[in-house]
Amino acid sequence: MTPSPEPTSTTSHQRRKAERPQELLDAALSLFVEKGFAATRTDEVAARAGVSKGTLYLYYASKEELLKAVIAQRLSSQIAEGARQVAEHEGSCGDLLLEVLSRWWEDVIDSDASGVFKLIITEVRNFPDIAEFYAREVVEPGQNLIGGVVQRGIDRGEFRPVDVGGVVHSLVLPMVMLCIHKHSLGACSAVDPLVQAPHQFIRQHIELLLGGLRAPVPTTSPTP
Amino acid sequence: MTPSPEPTSTTSHQRRKAERPQELLDAALSLFVEKGFAATRTDEVAARAGVSKGTLYLYYASKEELLKAVIAQRLSSQIAEGARQVAEHEGSCGDLLLEVLSRWWEDVIDSDASGVFKLIITEVRNFPDIAEFYAREVVEPGQNLIGGVVQRGIDRGEFRPVDVGGVVHSLVLPMVMLCIHKHSLGACSAVDPLVQAPHQFIRQHIELLLGGLRAPVPTTSPTP
Amino acid sequence: MTPSPEPTSTTSHQRRKAERPQELLDAALSLFVEKGFAATRTDEVAARAGVSKGTLYLYYASKEELLKAVIAQRLSSQIAEGARQVAEHEGSCGDLLLEVLSRWWEDVIDSDASGVFKLIITEVRNFPDIAEFYAREVVEPGQNLIGGVVQRGIDRGEFRPVDVGGVVHSLVLPMVMLCIHKHSLGACSAVDPLVQAPHQFIRQHIELLLGGLRAPVPTTSPTP
Amino acid sequence: MTPSPEPTSTTSHQRRKAERPQELLDAALSLFVEKGFAATRTDEVAARAGVSKGTLYLYYASKEELLKAVIAQRLSSQIAEGARQVAEHEGSCGDLLLEVLSRWWEDVIDSDASGVFKLIITEVRNFPDIAEFYAREVVEPGQNLIGGVVQRGIDRGEFRPVDVGGVVHSLVLPMVMLCIHKHSLGACSAVDPLVQAPHQFIRQHIELLLGGLRAPVPTTSPTP
DNA sequence: AATGAATGAGGGTTCATTCAT
DNA sequence: AATGAATGAACCCTCATTCAT
Structure with missing residues (x-):
C-alpha cells in the first residue's frame, strides 16, 4: 500500500x-x-x-500451456461464485434451487466463461490432465452444492424421495448443453431461435422439474 | 466347377x-x-x-470430404429410425414420449452414432455446411416429432398447457448432453459414475419431467 | 513373307x-x-x-523407359528419310538446299515428330543419355548432310566462301525453333499468327539466306 | 550515441x-x-x-507463384533494355540492326536471363497465364522494335521490299533458339562446339541475312 | 494379356517454436 | 520486453509402381 x-x-x-x-x-x-x-x-x-x-x-511456454492456463483461470473464478450464495438463503428449497441455478447460469451464459464447457468437452480426450482438474474443481463441488439442496428438500418433506444425483443431472445438464450449444450450432446463422432466449427457457425448465419434484401436498394424500 | x-x-x-x-x-x-x-x-x-x-x-477426395461423409451417413440412418416408431402408438402421450425417447436413445447411446453429436458440436464452426445439414435433417424433424406428441397431450388435456418448444428441449437436451459426455469426460477414467448408467437416468429424467408436465388429476374440479 | x-x-x-x-x-x-x-x-x-x-x-518397365522408347522410335524413323533425298539431285546447290530442307521440314512440322524437338530440349538435362543419342543419331548426320551441300556450293563457286557450320545453323535453327514453338507458345491461343503459316515462312527464310549466300555473278566483280 | x-x-x-x-x-x-x-x-x-x-x-505463396515471379522479373528487366538502344542510332538500318541485335543478344546470352526463354517454352502449356504475359510484354514490343527498323530500311530503299514479319523471325528465331540450346543440349558435354561460340555465330548470321536483304547497289540500273 | 485396387515413398505446404536484433 | 524472420518437423495429398485376380 x-x-x-x-x-x-x-x-x-x-x-x-x-x-x-x-x-x-x-x-x-x-x-x-x-x-x-x-x-x-x-x-x-x-x-x-x-x-x-x-x-x-x-x-x-507452449500452446498447450496456454490452453491449460485458459481453462484453469476461468474455472478457478467460477468455483468461489457458486459457493457463496448457498447457505444463507431463506425460504423453500425449490426457491433456493431456482435462485441459485438461474443466477449462476445468467452469470455464465452471457460471459466468455460459457465457452469453457465446450472447450473442455472438445479437448479432454487429448489432454487428460484437464479431466482430473475439471472433476475436482467443478463437477464435484457443483454436485455437492446442488445435491445438498435437493437432499435438504427431501429431508424436509418438500420434495419427493428421489434419486438425488439424477435430479442434479436433470437440472444441470440442459444448462451445460445450452452453453455448449451457444458456441457451436447456436453461433451459426438461424439455428433454433428457441435456444436463443436461454434465460427464459432455463427458468421454465427448472420450474417444470420442480413440478415433478415437489411432494404432493400432504392433505389427505389421495393418490396411491 | x-x-x-x-x-x-x-x-x-x-x-x-x-x-x-x-x-x-x-x-x-x-x-x-x-x-x-x-x-x-x-x-x-x-x-x-x-x-x-x-x-x-x-x-x-480429402479429409474434409471424409468428415462430411461420416456425418451424413450416420445422420441419414438416424432420421428414418426415429420417424418410424412414432404414430402407430396406442396409449397416453406420456407413455408414448417415454417409449419413443427412451427407445431411440438406447439405440443411440450404445452405438457409435452417439459420437456424431460431439463431432457436430465440435466442428460446425469450422465447417458451416454441417450446420445447415444438421438443422435440416435432424433438428427440425426431431423437434416436430417430439413437439407433436407434446402438443397432442396438451390438446387432450393430458398435459398442462406449457411452452411446447421448451418442453422438447427440457426432454432432449440432457440426452444429447449425455451422448456428448460419453465421448469426452465420460471416456476419462473415473469421472462421474452416475452418468455411466445412462439408461436408468434418462428414464428417471423423463418421468420427472412428465411429473411436472401432467395435468393435475381432475378428480374434484373437472375444469374443461 | x-x-x-x-x-x-x-x-x-x-x-x-x-x-x-x-x-x-x-x-x-x-x-x-x-x-x-x-x-x-x-x-x-x-x-x-x-x-x-x-x-x-x-x-x-517404367515411365523413364517409356520416355526413351518414345524418343528413340521417332528419331530412328527420321534418320533415314533425310539421307535418301540427297545425292541424286540434279541442279544447283541452292535449289537442292531449298528442296531438301523444305521437304524434310514439311514432313516434320505437320506430324507428331515435330514435338520430339521440344521434348528433347526439355528433358536432356534430366536424362543425359538422350543428349548422346540425339547428337549421334540426329545432329551429326544432319549437319553432315546440309553442310555437305553448302560446301559443294562453295567448291563450285555457286556460294561465297563462308563458314559452313554457321550457315547450317542459320538455315536449320529457325526450323527447329518453329517446331518447338508449335508445341509451346504456338499452341496457346492467338499468339503470333505469322508463325502459324510456317510453310511459307521457311521458304522465305531459305531464299533470304540463299540471297546472302550466293556468290555475286562473277562478271566484273565490282565489290571490293 | x-x-x-x-x-x-x-x-x-x-x-x-x-x-x-x-x-x-x-x-x-x-x-x-x-x-x-x-x-x-x-x-x-x-x-x-x-x-x-x-x-x-x-x-x-506457392511454387507456382514463385515461377511467375521468376518470369515476370526477368522479362520486365529486359523490356526496358531493348527499347532504350533503339531510336537514337545514326547510320544505316543494316548497321542499326546489327548493332541493336548483337548487343541485346550478348547481354542476354551471357546472363541468367537466357534461361527464361527455355523456361517459357517448357512451361506455357501448363501455365497459360505465362503465354499472355509473354506475348504482351516481350513478343509484341520486340517485333515492333525490329520490324520498325526493317520497315524503315525498306522505305529508304536500303532493303529490298520483303515481308517484314518474316525477316524479323529469320533474324530473331536463331537467337532465341541458341538461348534455349545453351540450357539444354548445350549444357551437355561435348555437343556441337559451333554453338558454343555464339557471339561470333550471331554476327555472321545477321550479316548473312543482311546480304540477302540489301537492295542491289543501284550503280548501273538506278531503279526507282 | 489385362485390370484396377492397393501401396508407400515423396513432395508441397503449414505452423509451433526459437532466437538474433 | 517485444519483434518477426527463420526453422524444420509433421501433415495432407499424389502418383509411380506392384500384384492378386
Missing part, C-alpha cells in the same frame, strides 16, 4: 504490459472455443491479443 | 472393395470423435481401417 | 494387341510434349491410349 | 531479408531452367538460396 517510490510511472506502456497475459488468455479462449485447440494457430491468438507471435512465448 | 448361376464373382478382392468405405467411415468416426477433426491424422484413420494412407484417397 | 500357318486369326483382338505399344508411344509423346515428362501422369498416358494403368507396365 | 540522422538501421538481419527474394528468384530460375518446373523440388530451391524450406514460403 505504500506508494511505490518510482513516479507515477505506471505508464500506459506498463499498464499494457501487465494486461498482456489476460489479453492473451481472452484471445486464446475465444479462438479455442470457436475453432478448437488444434485448428487454432498461435499467430491468430497473438494477432487477436494485439501482440506479435513471439510475445506469446514470453508468457506461455 | 459346377456353375452356380448367380455370379459368385464377389471375389475377396471385390468384397474388400465393397467394404472399404464403411470401414473407413467407422475408423474416421471414432477418431474424429475422440480427438477432433484437426487433431486426427489421415494415416491414423487409414491404419485403423486396416489400409494404407493412399487407399483412403481412393474413396474420399 | 510366307503366310503364317495360323489361320486368319489375326483377330481384331490380336491386332489391337499388336498395336498397343504404338498407341502407348503416341499417347506418351503427345502428353510428354504438351506437359513435360515430370508433369505427365502415367494414368493419363494409359487413358489416352485406351488401356488401364497396369497395362502400360506390361510394355514398358 | 551520436545520432546519425539517416537510420543506419539496415542491420544484417534486415539486409538479409531484403536480399532473400532475389536470392530465391535466382535459385529458382537456375533450377527451373535446368530441370523444369515440375521436376524441381522446393527444398532444392531453398537449399540453393541458402535458406530452409519454410523460408521460401515467407516470400512466395
Whole structure:
C-alpha cells in the first residue's frame, strides 16, 4: 500500500504490459472455443491479443500451456461464485434451487466463461490432465452444492424421495448443453431461435422439474 | 466347377472393395470423435481401417470430404429410425414420449452414432455446411416429432398447457448432453459414475419431467 | 513373307494387341510434349491410349523407359528419310538446299515428330543419355548432310566462301525453333499468327539466306 | 550515441531479408531452367538460396507463384533494355540492326536471363497465364522494335521490299533458339562446339541475312 | 494379356517454436 | 520486453509402381 517510490510511472506502456497475459488468455479462449485447440494457430491468438507471435512465448511456454492456463483461470473464478450464495438463503428449497441455478447460469451464459464447457468437452480426450482438474474443481463441488439442496428438500418433506444425483443431472445438464450449444450450432446463422432466449427457457425448465419434484401436498394424500 | 448361376464373382478382392468405405467411415468416426477433426491424422484413420494412407484417397477426395461423409451417413440412418416408431402408438402421450425417447436413445447411446453429436458440436464452426445439414435433417424433424406428441397431450388435456418448444428441449437436451459426455469426460477414467448408467437416468429424467408436465388429476374440479 | 500357318486369326483382338505399344508411344509423346515428362501422369498416358494403368507396365518397365522408347522410335524413323533425298539431285546447290530442307521440314512440322524437338530440349538435362543419342543419331548426320551441300556450293563457286557450320545453323535453327514453338507458345491461343503459316515462312527464310549466300555473278566483280 | 540522422538501421538481419527474394528468384530460375518446373523440388530451391524450406514460403505463396515471379522479373528487366538502344542510332538500318541485335543478344546470352526463354517454352502449356504475359510484354514490343527498323530500311530503299514479319523471325528465331540450346543440349558435354561460340555465330548470321536483304547497289540500273 | 485396387515413398505446404536484433 | 524472420518437423495429398485376380 505504500506508494511505490518510482513516479507515477505506471505508464500506459506498463499498464499494457501487465494486461498482456489476460489479453492473451481472452484471445486464446475465444479462438479455442470457436475453432478448437488444434485448428487454432498461435499467430491468430497473438494477432487477436494485439501482440506479435513471439510475445506469446514470453508468457506461455507452449500452446498447450496456454490452453491449460485458459481453462484453469476461468474455472478457478467460477468455483468461489457458486459457493457463496448457498447457505444463507431463506425460504423453500425449490426457491433456493431456482435462485441459485438461474443466477449462476445468467452469470455464465452471457460471459466468455460459457465457452469453457465446450472447450473442455472438445479437448479432454487429448489432454487428460484437464479431466482430473475439471472433476475436482467443478463437477464435484457443483454436485455437492446442488445435491445438498435437493437432499435438504427431501429431508424436509418438500420434495419427493428421489434419486438425488439424477435430479442434479436433470437440472444441470440442459444448462451445460445450452452453453455448449451457444458456441457451436447456436453461433451459426438461424439455428433454433428457441435456444436463443436461454434465460427464459432455463427458468421454465427448472420450474417444470420442480413440478415433478415437489411432494404432493400432504392433505389427505389421495393418490396411491 | 459346377456353375452356380448367380455370379459368385464377389471375389475377396471385390468384397474388400465393397467394404472399404464403411470401414473407413467407422475408423474416421471414432477418431474424429475422440480427438477432433484437426487433431486426427489421415494415416491414423487409414491404419485403423486396416489400409494404407493412399487407399483412403481412393474413396474420399480429402479429409474434409471424409468428415462430411461420416456425418451424413450416420445422420441419414438416424432420421428414418426415429420417424418410424412414432404414430402407430396406442396409449397416453406420456407413455408414448417415454417409449419413443427412451427407445431411440438406447439405440443411440450404445452405438457409435452417439459420437456424431460431439463431432457436430465440435466442428460446425469450422465447417458451416454441417450446420445447415444438421438443422435440416435432424433438428427440425426431431423437434416436430417430439413437439407433436407434446402438443397432442396438451390438446387432450393430458398435459398442462406449457411452452411446447421448451418442453422438447427440457426432454432432449440432457440426452444429447449425455451422448456428448460419453465421448469426452465420460471416456476419462473415473469421472462421474452416475452418468455411466445412462439408461436408468434418462428414464428417471423423463418421468420427472412428465411429473411436472401432467395435468393435475381432475378428480374434484373437472375444469374443461 | 510366307503366310503364317495360323489361320486368319489375326483377330481384331490380336491386332489391337499388336498395336498397343504404338498407341502407348503416341499417347506418351503427345502428353510428354504438351506437359513435360515430370508433369505427365502415367494414368493419363494409359487413358489416352485406351488401356488401364497396369497395362502400360506390361510394355514398358517404367515411365523413364517409356520416355526413351518414345524418343528413340521417332528419331530412328527420321534418320533415314533425310539421307535418301540427297545425292541424286540434279541442279544447283541452292535449289537442292531449298528442296531438301523444305521437304524434310514439311514432313516434320505437320506430324507428331515435330514435338520430339521440344521434348528433347526439355528433358536432356534430366536424362543425359538422350543428349548422346540425339547428337549421334540426329545432329551429326544432319549437319553432315546440309553442310555437305553448302560446301559443294562453295567448291563450285555457286556460294561465297563462308563458314559452313554457321550457315547450317542459320538455315536449320529457325526450323527447329518453329517446331518447338508449335508445341509451346504456338499452341496457346492467338499468339503470333505469322508463325502459324510456317510453310511459307521457311521458304522465305531459305531464299533470304540463299540471297546472302550466293556468290555475286562473277562478271566484273565490282565489290571490293 | 551520436545520432546519425539517416537510420543506419539496415542491420544484417534486415539486409538479409531484403536480399532473400532475389536470392530465391535466382535459385529458382537456375533450377527451373535446368530441370523444369515440375521436376524441381522446393527444398532444392531453398537449399540453393541458402535458406530452409519454410523460408521460401515467407516470400512466395506457392511454387507456382514463385515461377511467375521468376518470369515476370526477368522479362520486365529486359523490356526496358531493348527499347532504350533503339531510336537514337545514326547510320544505316543494316548497321542499326546489327548493332541493336548483337548487343541485346550478348547481354542476354551471357546472363541468367537466357534461361527464361527455355523456361517459357517448357512451361506455357501448363501455365497459360505465362503465354499472355509473354506475348504482351516481350513478343509484341520486340517485333515492333525490329520490324520498325526493317520497315524503315525498306522505305529508304536500303532493303529490298520483303515481308517484314518474316525477316524479323529469320533474324530473331536463331537467337532465341541458341538461348534455349545453351540450357539444354548445350549444357551437355561435348555437343556441337559451333554453338558454343555464339557471339561470333550471331554476327555472321545477321550479316548473312543482311546480304540477302540489301537492295542491289543501284550503280548501273538506278531503279526507282 | 489385362485390370484396377492397393501401396508407400515423396513432395508441397503449414505452423509451433526459437532466437538474433 | 517485444519483434518477426527463420526453422524444420509433421501433415495432407499424389502418383509411380506392384500384384492378386
